[in-house]
Amino acid sequence: MDKNKKNCIAQNQSQEGGGLSRRDLLKGAGLTGAALIAASSGAAIAQTPSLQAAPSRIPVAEAFETLTSAESAALDAFASRIIPSDDGTPGAREARAVHFIDRGLTGAMAASRDQYAVGLAALDSLAVERGGVAFSFLSAAEQDAIIEAMTQNAITAYPMLNAGFFNTVRTHTIEGTFSDPYYGGNRDFVGWALLGYPGVRIASSADDVSQGSALAPSRQSAYDMPAYTKDPVAGVQPEGVSHGH
Amino acid sequence: MATEMPRTDVVVIGLGAVGGVAVLPLVNAGLNVIGLEAGGWMGTRDFAPDEIRNNIRDWPQAVPKAKNEIPTSRANINFEAVQGGGHPMMNGVGGTSLHYWAQSWRLNPWDFKTVSETTRRYGANRIPEDSTVEDWPFAYEDLEPYYDRVEYALGVSGNAGNIQGTLHAGGNQFEGPRSRAYPMPGLRSSGFTDMMGDAARTLGWQPFQGPAAINSEVYGDRPGCFYHGFCDRGGCHVAAKSSTAVTTIPEALKSGRLKVVTHARVLKIVNNADGRVTGVEYLSGNQVMFQPADAVLLASHTYENSRLLLLSRSKEFPEGLANNSGQVGQHYLSHHQGAPVIALFPKNLNNWYGLPAQGVAIDEWADDNFDHGDLDFIGGGNLWAHTDRKPISAAKMSTFDLVPNWGAKWKAFISENADRTNASYIQKTTLPYRGNYLDLDPLVKDRLGLPVIRITAEYRQNELGIAAFTQDRMEEWYRAAGAVQIIRAPLGTAMGTSTHAYGGTRMGDDPSTNVTDRYGFAHESPNLGILGASVMGTSGSRNPTLTAQALAWRTAEHLVANWESIAG
Numbered sequence: 014m015d016k017n018k019k020n021c022i023a024q025n026q027s028q029e030g031g032g033l034s035r036r037d038l039l040k041g042a043g044l045t046g047a048a049l050i051a052a053s054s055g056a057a058i059a060q061t062p063s064l065q066a067a068p069s070r071i072p073v074a075e076a077f078e079t080l081t082s083a084e085s086a087a088l089d090a091f092a093s094r095i096i097p098s099d100d101g102t103p104g105a106r107e108a109r110a111v112h113f114i115d116r117g118l119t120g121a122m123a124a125s126r127d128q129y130a131v132g133l134a135a136l137d138s139l140a141v142e143r144g145g146v147a148f149s150f151l152s153a154a155e156q157d158a159i160i161e162a163m164t165q166n167a168i169t170a171y172p173m174l175n176a177g178f179f180n181t182v183r184t185h186t187i188e189g190t191f192s193d194p195y196y197g198g199n200r201d202f203v204g205w206a207l208l209g210y211p212g213v214r215i216a217s218s219a220d221d222v223s224q225g226s227a228l229a230p231s232r233q234s235a236y237d238m239p240a241y242t243k244d245p246v247a248g249v250q251p252e253g254v255s256h257g258h
Numbered sequence: 259m260a261t262e263m264p265r266t267d268v269v270v271i272g273l274g275a276v277g278g279v280a281v282l283p284l285v286n287a288g289l290n291v292i293g294l295e296a297g298g299w300m301g302t303r304d305f306a307p308d309e310i311r312n313n314i315r316d317w318p319q320a321v322p323k324a325k326n327e328i329p330t331s332r333a334n335i336n337f338e339a340v341q342g343g344g345h346p347m348m349n350g351v352g353g354t355s356l357h358y359w360a361q362s363w364r365l366n367p368w369d370f371k372t373v374s375e376t377t378r379r380y381g382a383n384r385i386p387e388d389s390t391v392e393d394w395p396f397a398y399e400d401l402e403p404y405y406d407r408v409e410y411a412l413g414v415s416g417n418a419g420n421i422q423g424t425l426h427a428g429g430n431q432f433e434g435p436r437s438r439a440y441p442m443p444g445l446r447s448s449g450f451t452d453m454m455g456d457a458a459r460t461l462g463w464q465p466f467q468g469p470a471a472i473n474s475e476v477y478g479d480r481p482g483c484f485y486h487g488f489c490d491r492g493g494c495h496v497a498a499k500s501s502t503a504v505t506t507i508p509e510a511l512k513s514g515r516l517k518v519v520t521h522a523r524v525l526k527i528v529n530n531a532d533g534r535v536t537g538v539e540y541l542s543g544n545q546v547m548f549q550p551a552d553a554v555l556l557a558s559h560t561y562e563n564s565r566l567l568l569l570s571r572s573k574e575f576p577e578g579l580a581n582n583s584g585q586v587g588q589h590y591l592s593h594h595q596g597a598p599v600i601a602l603f604p605k606n607l608n609n610w611y612g613l614p615a616q617g618v619a620i621d622e623w624a625d626d627n628f629d630h631g632d633l634d635f636i637g638g639g640n641l642w643a644h645t646d647r648k649p650i651s652a653a654k655m656s657t658f659d660l661v662p663n664w665g666a667k668w669k670a671f672i673s674e675n676a677d678r679t680n681a682s683y684i685q686k687t688t689l690p691y692r693g694n695y696l697d698l699d700p701l702v703k704d705r706l707g708l709p710v711i712r713i714t715a716e717y718r719q720n721e722l723g724i725a726a727f728t729q730d731r732m733e734e735w736y737r738a739a740g741a742v743q744i745i746r747a748p749l750g751t752a753m754g755t756s757t758h759a760y761g762g763t764r765m766g767d768d769p770s771t772n773v774t775d776r777y778g779f780a781h782e783s784p785n786l787g788i789l790g791a792s793v794m795g796t797s798g799s800r801n802p803t804l805t806a807q808a809l810a811w812r813t814a815e816h817l818v819a820n821w822e823s824i825a826g
Contacts, residue, residue: 095664104669121315157665164664183664184654191649192310207669208676210610210649213307215495216484217611222645224449224608240495241306 077115079126083147085111087133090149092186094156096207103203105186113189113198125181132178135171142170195236202232215240260539260548266292266517267825268817269538269551271524271566274353275803276789276810277557278502279408283811285515287818292549293507294522294540296323297349300356300503305493309648312357312492316344323349323523327704329561333716333752334693341702341710346757347559351518352503354559354757355471355803356493359614360500362414362471363800364405364808367398367434368625372689372796375626376636384636386720389689390589392795395767395776398434404808404815406437411509411811412500413477414804416440416469429466430619432627442474445483450607450680451618454643457739463620468642470615471500471804480504483613487646490614522547525706527554527570527579527786535579535786541706552825553817557789557810561755564590564696564762564792565711567773580780585773586763587696590715593758593797594686596750597725600656601736602743606677609647614683617644623731624799625687635723637687640799641732644683652676658743682732685758686724688717688797694753696762715753725749758791758802765793765809778813785825787813 077085089111098104105111118126133148136159140148144155151159159168160179168174189198191208199205205212212231214221215238221228235241268284270277273295284291311317316325324347330339348354368375373393376384385391408414418439419429428444444467447455451467458465472494475482483498497504510516523541528548530536537550556563564587568578578586620641621627630636653672656679661667694715702710717725729746736744766772769781774793780786789810791802798805817824 096669097666100666100669102673160664179664187653188310188314188650191653192314193308195308196310204653205649207673208649208652209606209673210652210676213488214486214611216486218485219446219448222448222450222485222608222611224453224605226449226608227606228610235306235308238306240303241308 075112077112078119080111080115080118080129083137084129084133085115086147086149087136088114088129088182090151090156091133091136091160091182092189094153094160095183095186096190097153099153102207105190107200108190108198108204109200110186110189110198113192113196114185116197117185117188122185125185128173128178128181131173132182135173139168139171139174193234193236195234202230206230213238260546262548262550265550265552266290267551268292268553268555269294269549270555270557271527271538272296272353272556272558272562273351273502273507273518274348274557274559275355275358275502276806277555278352278355278507279411279807280555280557280789280810280814281510281516282411282506283814283818285510285513289515289818289821291510291516292551293516293518294524294538294549295349295351295353295518295520296523297351297353298520299351300493302493302495302497305488305495307486307488307495308492309488309650312488313490313648314650316491327562327565327710329711329713329755330699330702331713331715331752331754334714339699339702339712339714343755345561346755346759347562350503351507351520352493352501355501356499356503357489357491358757358803359490359801360471361615361801362409362412362416362469362804363798364433364436365398365796365798365800365805366432366621366625366627369796369798370394370396370398370401372636379626380630380636384630386636386689386691386718388691388693388718389720390692390771391689392766392768392771394795395765401805401808401812402434402437404812405804407811408804408807410441412471412502412505412807413442413473413480414440414469414471414500415442415445415474417444417467419466430621431464432621432624440469442477444468445470445472445474445613445616446485447618448609448612448616448645450609450645451616451643453607454735454739455618458618458620458735460738461734463622463735465618465620468615468617468619469804472613472615473498473500483616485612485616487611487613487648490646524558524566525569525708527556527566529570529572529574529579529783531574533574533783535783553785553787555787555789555813555817560590560759560762560790560792561696561711561713563788563790565698567763568698569708575782580763580773580782580786582782583770583773585771589690589761589764589771589795590694590696590713591688591690591760591797592713592715592753592756593760593802594688594717594721594725594753595683595756595758596747597729598684598747599682599729599732599736600658600745600747601680601682601739601741602656602658602675603678603680603740604742607680609645609677609680612645614644614646616646617642617683620731620735623728633723633727635720635727637689637720637724638799639684639686639724639728639731641728641735642683642685643680643735647677649676652679655679656745658745660743680736682736684725684728684732685799685801686721686728687799688721688760690761690764690795691718713753713755716751717749717753722749722751758797760791760794760797760802763788763792764795766795777816778809779816779824787817789813
């Protein structure tokens, strides 16, 4: 599920005067349970108006490498409650933390893939039991109540929805929001801006770190710096090779 | 059947912080040396300011060998040992000296004489009953010339506190006498470390800039530090960090007598019927090689040193090489670096740049620098307040129990406070004890089917006493600097894995309690030298690397000076 979808839906609803909720629409279509979960992402896309608010230089919708559409929708909603954006400033959704996690799960974080599959499916099942819709379609308050119960290990019907799973998602959401943008999250440096981190630099002076000074953000990935690209540099022998071994 | 390589004088297992130092005096004496290194070469372009790769995903240190040999750990024999975390050892030319913080301390004289000095000042009953601690077989003064050699060969920055008995303000007033000043002045202070230094002086303490194997100015053909940070788990992007990969190893290569064999995974040290070692068996790709040599220097890492000895079984050494005494793996300790104090300040500290070695130290509460007459422990801790902050770790900051750790309130909290927190680094005296040891794990194997090392070790009352005492001192310091919230992390008891791991092949004159003699050669196998913190019997309250490097230089020089009797 792309990051703007829920905002767009919210806009849509407020334009309609808030009379008809997303949940009502889906219920009206006669969908329940698993069929509802399966349909919800696709239905949401059909309802979504054009995404004119999105910055044009980065594609908003991007393929997930391992997460299914239902998993990505649930995870995006989950991450958005850990670092929400309803205060009007960017959070995990705007940072595209789910894209970071998706990419990580195909490689360095692959050991967590099963935990995500089991946990996210359970999250949707629980949401359907409680509210008749997938987790991403619950209200923020309902989502928060489930997450809070997870942190207390209090969801006895779904033991996989525990503090361990919460911690995994929290850790990866933090990494996806505040990592170097090279890894797919921290889009437009929104995470670093949230912390007031002025960004990676090649050097810092004594004045840069004096008390009270405030640096302008560098807005650079480490891999935007010529020193760290892996492009072969013409005429420069890679180190190590020059030792002849 | 192993492929036999041409014979050489000395084979060094591991070209890291200590093996990378030892090769230089060997080739300078005209010996031919082959260095077997499990990792490869890395260069400055491999060391990006990337928190995910360096800190979260354990690169560059987590290369395949170490990553698949992570030790198991348990507090004591009542628990099952489990594997967890990363391996503190790194494979690569330069080894852990590529990615360490590079704090380069000499031990204080007391650390060499813990038993006799404690007995003299407080009585023998002050040595914890269950401890196996011994005095080192020599004194600080005996190691001083080697500290000096290594500081100049690598390039160490620091402000001397004691030159030939004369005290100098701005350095450590408690250090042993050094023959001359550091080759470079200490690293730059920062706004934050200045603030902490001022606060320490209001308490009557004497803060100083700690020593680091990082250039504070141009040294030889390498530049001074750029202070951009990211070297707490990464290599230096401008080679200002004095790892052996950019100092002693390239210097030794110039002689033409050092051959570096990368991606060589050592399987076994081979011995003959006399108990002398004859060479090293290693895996290169999928091919087994045998490198014969007149002497072998084992320089892998504390965990791997014991492991390789225990794996090198033979008719002469059925329980592992040089282990007929049963001492390999004993007297293990991992440095008590836990139990930090975490502070919250009411203003931004501007701590986003700089490096962990760029810190301000307090040594008043370390070693025996204060009176222990009324205390229930011996030793102490070095307090360290340092700069360096990165965004992911900043977001994971303590919430000081003020907000939940997720959601809107938490987001607002980290947004306001990410640059307002600081966590101390307190390194504490740790003693060896009966019941704390390394052995081979009976169940967990690496990819080759060889058992990994198992750590069985827990802190005892002495360590817990030091932790509580030094946390008090640290809290005083933070409060004096204006901290408004303080959290103390719990002390914990299981030692677990650590980059600061000691023992397993302890050095000492008594072969019934020590694996190596006073020069680092195995009592039971005289042409096998062992390098690294695995020979150290006490930790001190400061980083081990410089001491391990000074010992390595000393062992190499001893081999050169006694070549005929040791290797002939």
